[in-house]
Amino acid sequence: MASKHTAIEPLRxxxxxxxxxxxxxxxxxxxxxxxxxxxxAHHVNDLADHIAQLLMFGQIPIMFWFAAPGSRRVRxxxxxxxxxxxxWAITFALAVMLT
Known part of the structure; x- marks a missing residue:
């Protein structure tokens, strides 16, 4: 028996x-x-900035993987x-605004 697809399923x-x-x-x-x-405040380039950069740009391949065609429907x-x-856009815009 096939399960019903819900809107929350991609988030899981x-x-x-x-x-x-x-x-x-x-x-x-x-x-x-x-x-x-x-x-x-005067912005200092520290470890938190490097972690934030890794988190921001590390999302891109994961989003491409998520959007890659497969068994999921686009809708x-x-x-x-x-x-x-x-x-991603909000976070990037805020980070650029604060630098």
Whole structure:
């Protein structure tokens, strides 16, 4: 008996959830930086920046893997992919704005 596909199913797959978690981790890093130093603090290139860069650019191959054609239907993965791309863009824009 085949199971019914739900809208939440792509989020349960590792390649659907990991980029979201990576973006959220970077957003938390940015929020902590803002709380600690404010908007106009002098930015220092430190370990947190390198970790954030790895998290941001490490998402790209995972998102491509998630979007690769396979047994999934486009209509099913499109909301998750849109959320992944939106979080990535927001995080990248905030990081650029703060540098």
């Amino acid at each position: 797959a590792w390649d659907g959830a990991v980029p979201l978690l990576m973006s959220l981790a970077v957003l938390l890093m940015i929020a902590s930086e803002l709380l600690r130093y404010g908007l106009h 099913q993965i499109l909301p998750t992919l849109a959320l992944q791309l939106a979080l």
